[in-house]
Amino acid sequence: MTSFVESSALRTAWHPVAESTDVDQPLAVTLLGERLALWRASDGEVVVAPDRCPHRQAPLSAGFIADGVLTCAYHGWSFGDAGRCVLVPSSGEGAPIPPAAHLATIRVEERYGLVWVCLCEPAGEIPCITQEDDPAFRRINSGMQRWAVSAPRMVDNFCDISHFPWVHVGTFGGAQSTRVPKLELSDLGDGWYGYAYEVDADNPDLASATTGTADAVVHRRMSTGFHLPFDVRSTISYDSGLDHVLLLCSTPVDDDVALFTFVVWRNDDHGTDAEEIIAFDRAIGAEDQRMLEQLDGTLPLGRIDLVSVQADRCSVEWRRRFAEMIEGRQAEALR
Ligand code: FES
Ligand SMILES: [Fe+2]
Numbered sequence: 001m002t003s004f005v006e007s008s009a010l011r012t013a014w015h016p017v018a019e020s021t022d023v024d025q026p027l028a029v030t031l032l033g034e035r036l037a038l039w040r041a042s043d044g045e046v047v048v049a050p051d052r053c054p055h056r057q058a059p060l061s062a063g064f065i066a067d068g069v070l071t072c073a074y075h076g077w078s079f080g081d082a083g084r085c086v087l088v089p090s091s092g093e094g095a096p097i098p099p100a101a102h103l104a105t106i107r108v109e110e111r112y113g114l115v116w117v118c119l120c121e122p123a124g125e126i127p128c129i130t131q132e133d134d135p136a137f138r139r140i141n142s143g144m145q146r147w148a149v150s151a152p153r154m155v156d157n158f159c160d161i162s163h164f165p166w167v168h169v170g171t172f173g174g175a176q177s178t179r180v181p182k183l184e185l186s187d188l189g190d191g192w193y194g195y196a197y198e199v200d201a202d203n204p205d206l207a208s209a210t211t212g213t214a215d216a217v218v219h220r221r222m223s224t225g226f227h228l229p230f231d232v233r234s235t236i237s238y239d240s241g242l243d244h245v246l247l248l249c250s251t252p253v254d255d256d257v258a259l260f261t262f263v264v265w266r267n268d269d270h271g272t273d274a275e276e277i278i279a280f281d282r283a284i285g286a287e288d289q290r291m292l293e294q295l296d297g298t299l300p301l302g303r304i305d306l307v308s309v310q311a312d313r314c315s316v317e318w319r320r321r322f323a324e325m326i327e328g329r330q331a332e333a334l335r
Contacts, residue, residue, distance in 0.1 A: 004152065004298060005032045005252050007326035012123035013229050015251045016114040016261060019141055020046075023115060026070060028061035030253045031117060036106065037061040038115060041081045042068025046110060048117050049083050049103040060103075079103055112247065112263050113141040127227040128190040131245050131265035140264040140274040142282065147289050150298035151230050151258040152322065154250040157288055158232035159224060159318050161197065162311040167291050171284045172201040175217045180311035192233050194225025194314050209272050210280040212242050226318045228325055243267050246281065255298050260285070301327075 004010070010032055017029045018038060023046050027038045037051040037060035047070070051059045058074035065071075069086060071078045078087040083103030088095060107118040111126050131137040147154065157163065162180045164173040176199045183195045203211050203218045211218050221237040230250040237243050244266050251259040262285065264278055300306055301323040308316050 003255050004301075004326055005255050008120070009123070009325050009328065010229060010252070011119040012121060014109065014116040014118045014122060014124060014126045015230070016249045017117050017251055017259065018115040018144060019261070020110050020113050020115060021141075022144065024065075026061045026063055026065060028059060029259070032119065032252055033254050034119065035059075036117065037070075038108075038117075039065055039070050040068065041070075043081045045081065046108050046115055047079070047081075047083050047103070048106040048108045048115075049079075050106075053077060054085075054101050054103065077101065113139060114249070114261065114263070124228065125191070127192070127231045127233070127247070129233065129245065129247055129263075129265060130190055131243075131267075134265075134267075136267040137243075137245075137265040138268070138270050138274075140266070140278050142262050142264070142278050145260045145285075145289075146253070147258050147260050147293065148256065149258055149260075149289065149292040149295070150256050151250040151252040152299035152301070152319070153292055153295055154248075154258055154260065154288075155226060155230050155232060155318055155322075156299050156315045157292055158234070158248045158250075159194065159226055159314040160312065161199070161222075161224065163291070164199070167287050168284060170287060171204070171280065172207065174202045175200045182310060183313045185313055185317055188223055188225040188233075191227050192223075192225035193227075193317070194223060194233075196221070196223040198222065206283060207280045209276045210244065210278075211238060212240055212268065213238075224314060226314070228318075228321055241267075260289075 015031055017031055018027055023038045023040045028051050029036050035051040036048055038048050041047050051061050053060055053072045055077050058072055063070050063072045069078050069080050076089040080086040083105040085097045085101035109116045116126050165176045165178045185195050188194050198221050200217050201220050203215055208214050219239055223235045226232050232248040234246040247263040249261050
């Protein structure tokens with residue numbers, strides 16, 4: 001496969017590119033090789049546009065915001081709600097605005113504290129996390145990270161539990177058997193597809209705020225599932241009744257680099273500091289990043305390109321569906 005980010009199918013999917021708190025100032029992000037500018041306008045809505053001023057193509061993200069109006073740093077053209085050009089200073093206040101000066105804005109939605117962007121007419125949906133509307137749960141956002149990893153390799157990893165007792169021995173993986181029980185894939189509801197399983201997990205000091213116990217080992221009932229193209233949901237239920245839901249998002253900057261963020265929902269008593277709660281998940285993510293940044297290039301998608309075993313069933317199924325999605329030619333994806 002050459003470049004997966006050139007697939008038109010990915011332009012019809014929703015991708016989280018920032019947190020809602022990141023766009024109070026102009027922000028530049030690159031999605032699928034396209035540089036975008038994002039900011040919050042005076043009506044409270046996030047504006048997303050190509051990061052090129054229509055006048056002489058200066059990066060809009062290098063401009064400044066006053067009262068929700070973004071002003072280009074080059075000649076001061078100003079853009080208001082929905083990217084409408086409201087002022088061309090060289091023409092004078094009240095002068096007609098050239099119609100082409102209004103920005104060609106891009107679809108954007110805010111959900112789960114994240115800013116989701118879709119470059120073309122959406123064909124897919126933002127994944128569903130029902131705990132968002134459940135008052136028993138609180139949401140914790142973790143910030144956007146930039147990994148030198150191809151997004152498909154990240155999803156492949158997040159669907160896989162057989163690396164836990166290898167990559168995650170520094171956090172929770174040491175107590176888990178290296179032998180993976182037979183995985184049964186099924187519809188997990190709410191648009192997620194994957195499998196349920198149970199593991200014993202190490203519970204070091206750093207984890208006690210997350211697990212709510214100081215026991216050396218905790219039992220977890222878990223599920224892992226994917227939502228095309230790049231979202232993975234992992235649910236963890238502890239014997240205490242505590243539920244910890246993780247949304248793991250991988251957003252391709254280009255073929256070799258991705259943005260990563262995770263979001264947590266928990267039905268705890270909301271008493272422990274949020275940053276303390278997610279410190280353990282951050283440490284786990286850093287272990288994945290350290291391993292994945294050693295792998296070259298993107299994930300091969302042909303059926304015979306990689307050797308897979310029973311424990312890889314979920315990753316293989318995600319890869320098969322992803323190949324179908326981006327190539328639109330099932331026969332070639334399966335060759
Ligand atoms: S390039 Fe933006 S105002 Fe001229
Ligand atoms: Fe991992």
